Amino acid sequence: MEILNGKETAKSIKEEIAQAVKKRKAEGKKIPHLAAILVGMDGGSMTYINNKLKSCEECGFESTLMRYDDSVTEEVLLNKIQTLNEDKSIDGFIVQLPLPPHIDEMKVTLAIDPMKDVDGFHPMNLGKMALNLPCFISATPSGIIELLKRNKIETAGKNCVIIGRSNIVGMPLSILLSQNADPGNCTVTLAHSQTQNLAEVTRTADILIAAVGQPGFVTADMVKEGAIVVDVGTTRVEDSSKTAGWRLAGDVKFDEVAPKCAYISPVPGGVGPMTVASLMINTLKAMELKGK
Numbered sequence: 001m002e003i004l005n006g007k008e009t010a011k012s013i014k015e016e017i018a019q020a021v022k023k024r025k026a027e028g029k030k031i032p033h034l035a036a037i038l039v040g041m042d043g044g045s046m047t048y049i050n051n052k053l054k055s056c057e058e059c060g061f062e063s064t065l066m067r068y069d070d071s072v073t074e075e076v077l078l079n080k081i082q083t084l085n086e087d088k089s090i091d092g093f094i095v096q097l098p099l100p101p102h103i104d105e106m107k108v109t110l111a112i113d114p115m116k117d118v119d120g121f122h123p124m125n126l127g128k129m130a131l132n133l134p135c136f137i138s139a140t141p142s143g144i145i146e147l148l149k150r151n152k153i154e155t156a157g158k159n160c161v162i163i164g165r166s167n168i169v170g171m172p173l174s175i176l177l178s179q180n181a182d183p184g185n186c187t188v189t190l191a192h193s194q195t196q197n198l199a200e201v202t203r204t205a206d207i208l209i210a211a212v213g214q215p216g217f218v219t220a221d222m223v224k225e226g227a228i229v230v231d232v233g234t235t236r237v238e239d240s241s242k243t244a245g246w247r248l249a250g251d252v253k254f255d256e257v258a259p260k261c262a263y264i265s266p267v268p269g270g271v272g273p274m275t276v277a278s279l280m281i282n283t284l285k286a287m288e289l290k291g292k
């Protein structure tokens with residue numbers, strides 16, 4: 001069994017980006033600038049945003065965080081997005097999800113200029129991705145693709161089962177892995193809450209991707225011997241042995257599943273760091289696309 005070490009892979013990607021930024025700086029060119037909007041005090045969102053801002057620093061990017069109280073109105077948020085769309089110094093920006101229930105996430109996503117949508121959530125980017133056209137691919141799916149690629153995982157002709165059909169992970173990843181690309185060319189099954197005999201389905205997987213958001217959902221009996229398992233889960237669970245009082249838990253019961261795998265990505269240190277690295281790739285690309 002080998003570990004798909006997202007932390008190390010992401011570190012290499014960020015070092016490559018930092019080199020490219022250093023070169024730009026030396027040539028007197030613009031440095032990428034990522035802005036992030038964070039609403040409220042959700043612990044998970046604050047952790048993700050902190051990781052994104054820290055990575056900006058590691059890559060030599062400029063970054064700006066805009067924080068709003070939970071009670072912020074949709075109108076204020078939409079106006080801020082308009083300002084960021086028009087601000088030439090900002091190359092890309094993200095609105096950290098989830099948003100409070102009184103704010104329509106789709107309306108917010110649609111308000112973002114697709115050329116600055118480094119999260120790749122806008123339908124323009126999702127549609128282009130489906131047609132294999134140049135676009136911003138959302139960070140988690142593209143991070144997983146990059147993790148497979150950089151670890152030289154053969155995907156062509158393999159049976160891939162993805163559990164979870166979210167707009168952010170499962171749905172786009174099912175499209176990417178079925179495309180005529182490398183990594184890609186998989187026979188993809190997108191399983192979800194209505195899938196019958198799930199364990200039977202997942203046991204057909206050469207590549208199993210768990211994106212359910214339920215700690216320990218994938219057990220050893222659901223995994224074929226020699227499978228490649230990618231764990232997208234990042235749920236905070238209480239853990240009094242940790243200083244913070246919590247730890248991140250994946251969707252896979254690592255201890256019982258790992259011995260059956262050819263490769264497995266851990267949590268933490270697997271997909272999470274790759275997601276952030278992909279956001280950095282997209283931000284650099286957003287700036288380069290504008291010919292800056």
Ligand code: GUN
Binds near residue numbers: 095119168
């Ligand atoms: N919430 C969970 N994942 C993401 C992400 O990749 N981007 C944003 N903006 N919010 C998220």
